[in-house]
Amino acid sequence: MPKGLLLRATEEGTAAGIYGLIVSGAVMATSHAHSALATALAVLLTLAVYWSAERYARLVAERIHDGHRPAWPVVRRQLSSGWEIVTASALPLAALVVLDLFGVEQFPAVLLALAGNTALLSLAGWEVGRAGRLSTAERVVSTAVAGSFGVVLVALKAALH
Numbered sequence: 001m002p003k004g005l006l007l008r009a010t011e012e013g014t015a016a017g018i019y020g021l022i023v024s025g026a027v028m029a030t031s032h033a034h035s036a037l038a039t040a041l042a043v044l045l046t047l048a049v050y051w052s053a054e055r056y057a058r059l060v061a062e063r064i065h066d067g068h069r070p071a072w073p074v075v076r077r078q079l080s081s082g083w084e085i086v087t088a089s090a091l092p093l094a095a096l097v098v099l100d101l102f103g104v105e106q107f108p109a110v111l112l113a114l115a116g117n118t119a120l121l122s123l124a125g126w127e128v129g130r131a132g133r134l135s136t137a138e139r140v141v142s143t144a145v146a147g148s149f150g151v152v153l154v155a156l157k158a159a160l161h
Helices: 011-030 036-066 072-079 090-101 106-131 136-160
Strands: none
Touching: 011 036, 011 090, 011 106, 011 136, 036 072, 036 090, 036 106, 090 106, 106 136
16 A cells, blocks of 8 residues: 555554544534634644543453463553554644634634545545545545544534534
């Protein structure tokens, strides 16, 4: 699978990036922070907690299933992977902060960041289909499914406002 903005070198990295976009969109959609910066910080903190929890769960599961404490190289590998859950959201969060710097009010700025997030999810669906050698029709379905997560989050934000 080719490396790129959305598709990572590993299956886990690609999945973590897509999951990170969904989680960051959910936090943006439900945040009641009083500023775009506070919203962005809430997203980053939430993603860091998700990354930490996932790494912890993997290490604990490895210990349970292997029957012994993981060796240091295994711990190091776990702690140096999965960061795509955090980094995949860099563009929507940067857009949110830049829009705020240009004086865009928070609600429309968050909606625009969520639109960007939705576009990235849709692009991920298309690229996953390409890398998976899906037909054009299957890629359209993959794109629609991935993008639908973002559309639901935009609708959630609009409903909560």
